[in-house]
Amino acid sequence: MASGEYTSQEYIKHHLTNLTFGNHPEEGWTFSHGETAADTAQMTKEMGFWAINVDTMLWSVGLGLFFIWLFRKVAVSATSDVPGRLQGFIEVIIEFVDENVKSVFHHKNPVIAPLALTIFVWIFLMNLMDLVPIDWIPFIFNELGVHYMKIVPTTDVNATGGLAFSVFGLIIYYSIKMKGVGGFLAELSFQPLPKIFAPFNLFLEIVGLLAKPVSLALRLFGNMYAGEMIFILIAILPFWAQWLLSVPWAIFHILVITLQAFIFMVLTVVYLAMAHEDH
Amino acid sequence: MNINLTIIGQAIAFFFFVLFCMKYVWPPLTAALDERKKKIAEGLDAAERAERDLRLAQEKAADDMRASKEEAAAIIEQANKRANQIVEEAKGQAREEANRVKAAAEAEVEQQVNQAKEALRAQVAALAIAGAEKILEAAVDEKAHAQLVDKLAAEL
Numbered sequence: 001m002a003s004g005e006y007t008s009q010e011y012i013k014h015h016l017t018n019l020t021f022g023n024h025p026e027e028g029w030t031f032s033h034g035e036t037a038a039d040t041a042q043m044t045k046e047m048g049f050w051a052i053n054v055d056t057m058l059w060s061v062g063l064g065l066f067f068i069w070l071f072r073k074v075a076v077s078a079t080s081d082v083p084g085r086l087q088g089f090i091e092v093i094i095e096f097v098d099e100n101v102k103s104v105f106h107h108k109n110p111v112i113a114p115l116a117l118t119i120f121v122w123i124f125l126m127n128l129m130d131l132v133p134i135d136w137i138p139f140i141f142n143e144l145g146v147h148y149m150k151i152v153p154t155t156d157v158n159a160t161g162g163l164a165f166s167v168f169g170l171i172i173y174y175s176i177k178m179k180g181v182g183g184f185l186a187e188l189s190f191q192p193l194p195k196i197f198a199p200f201n202l203f204l205e206i207v208g209l210l211a212k213p214v215s216l217a218l219r220l221f222g223n224m225y226a227g228e229m230i231f232i233l234i235a236i237l238p239f240w241a242q243w244l245l246s247v248p249w250a251i252f253h254i255l256v257i258t259l260q261a262f263i264f265m266v267l268t269v270v271y272l273a274m275a276h277e278d279h
Numbered sequence: 280m281n282i283n284l285t286i287i288g289q290a291i292a293f294f295f296f297v298l299f300c301m302k303y304v305w306p307p308l309t310a311a312l313d314e315r316k317k318k319i320a321e322g323l324d325a326a327e328r329a330e331r332d333l334r335l336a337q338e339k340a341a342d343d344m345r346a347s348k349e350e351a352a353a354i355i356e357q358a359n360k361r362a363n364q365i366v367e368e369a370k371g372q373a374r375e376e377a378n379r380v381k382a383a384a385e386a387e388v389e390q391q392v393n394q395a396k397e398a399l400r401a402q403v404a405a406l407a408i409a410g411a412e413k414i415l416e417a418a419v420d421e422k423a424h425a426q427l428v429d430k431l432a433a434e435l
Binding site for chain 2: 020045047050053056064071072074075078079080083087091094095110113118153156158159
């Protein structure tokens with residue numbers, strides 16, 4: 001940690017601030033900057049919606065490209081004879097995802113399984129960045145003149161929200177495709193209470209529907225944000241004591257990052273299976 | 280936690296990753312997995328078939344062996360029987376031959392005895408006549424006394 005330069009509070013804030021490029025009301029299109037992390041965060045806030053977290057995009061797209069590069073490489077040379085180690089490893093992941101999808105999703109849809117695979121591996125890779133010692137990469141970027149660098153995209157609610165609302169879009173799309181607009185509205189209106197209470201049902205069901213992407217996004221974001229926060233707090237400790245806490249927490253976190261990726265994948269498949277089912 | 284354009288950027292990136300995965304990653308990998316599954320099933324099938332063939336072949340070999348043994352035993356038995364028969368036949372022929380030779384020898388002996396008897400009888404008749412002539416000192420009509428001499432010779 002760079003405790004010589006920052007107070008603990010500043011250190012924590014600094015680590016929780018994204019590198020943001022956006023349209024500031026006064027300064028126009030620029031990177032958020034300020035004397036302190038708090039000032040930078042304030043500036044980002046003033047930019048409102050028209051800003052983009054460059055670090056989140058960079059790392060998430062980079063990791064996504066790594067995912068498709070790796071899997072494509074194996075897919076190109078995939079053999080039905082004895083597989084190599086890498087192919088075996090990739091096949092284990094594919095079969096794991098395929099089994100989970102098949103146990104939940106019983107309709108024919110070629111999108112679902114690749115979607116689940118992408119979600120699982122991509123989120124896992126993004127979460128995995130949490131295990132990189134938290135100061136290494138920000139330090140390198142700091143030396144290069146970039147002062148903010150959050151390397152775990154899933155600790156940014158925009159990243160998890162982007163995924164969750166894409167899934168939400170798919171839920172709406174498949175609900176309407178399978179049941180028609182009328183069928184979908186009927187499903188929302190005529191249950192759980194009898195038909196006379198249709199407006200009340202509709203309100204209830206829409207809340208339930210909206211809760212799906214919100215819970216997806218916030219569950220992943222919350223878990224990863226909290227995990228990252230603990231790593232930051234551990235990093236404030238004297239350097240000789242850090243490993244006592246960071247090693248057990250990192251080992252435990254291996255479970256958390258895998259589990260969160262898995263939960264996001266399974267819930268996505270479950271929601272889409274529900275969208276396909278006619279009640 | 281500000282919601283900003285990043286959320287849309289993420290959604291777009293997600294869309295392309297899923298699209299790529301769906302088109303270029305998932306199908307070849309699952310195809311390879313399915314094909315391997317098929318190959319393994321075929322391999323197991325072939326192994327089972329080969330095992331069954333082997334068992335059948337072994338059974339057939341055992342059957343053939345048993346049949347050959349039986350045949351061989353039958354041939355040996357027949358050969359033994361034939362050999363015995365030949366020996367018996369040979370014995371029979373030898374015995375017959377011996378009998379025949381013995382009979383011929385006996386017949387010849389008898390014939391010679393008869394001849395000897397005839398010769399002796401003739402000589403006895405001549406001797407008797409000569410003796411009688413000497414005794415009587417007189418010529419005896421050979422014809423008149425032939426009957427008598429023959430009778431004498433027959434009694435000898």
